[in-house]
Amino acid sequence: AQSVTQLDSQVPVFEEAPVELRCNYSSSVSVYLFWYVQYPNQGLQLLLKYLSGSTLVKGINGFEAEFNKSQTSFHLRKPSVHISDTAEYFCAVVSSGTYKYIFGTGTRLKVLA
């Protein structure tokens, strides 16, 4: 069975500092990996996705993530955060060829002035 673990429930960081949000997954088959962002009172919006190919994936708003198969991780990074990045971030995994997404519990990023 698949599972997704987001190790940090909350991450406070000062504006213009770098940030890393951690995500680990478990699966016995090949997977697709996603990061979604949820701003207050809104639905989830795709930040980036890994399907195949280059393990470094770039997304919107300056975010990027690296797929590490040996460590079964897909950590999200941004070199310099803005106040507007304050939101909840969800990591998700889906086995290739299926439709069932497994979402992590979310990490609340709070950017401080």
Next chain:
Amino acid sequence: DAGVIQSPRHEVTEMGQEVTLRCKPISGHNSLFWYRQTMMRGLELLIYFNNNVPIDDSGMPEDRFSAKMPNASFSTLKIQPSEPRDSAVYFCASSFIEEQFFGPGTRLTVL
């Protein structure tokens, strides 16, 4: 495209009443998902459809919940009778291949 459309955006009802949530997926998408989000339990998949057919409803909490997809452009999630513990934000999402597109959600409050 207008994206995934959900209605109503907010619903306040009394315990025991029937509640119907509606979703219009993005045109051309063949998969549709219903999720529930609460502070305590996070984001839970309730049910998903592929080509209008329910594929997995193992996340539906109990018989009070039912979902239908009569055609490719419309789905409903019904709760009858509703209970206070059903209070949550319910999201609908649709996809064609890998990426899911989420609607804005319906915030349900059951008094």
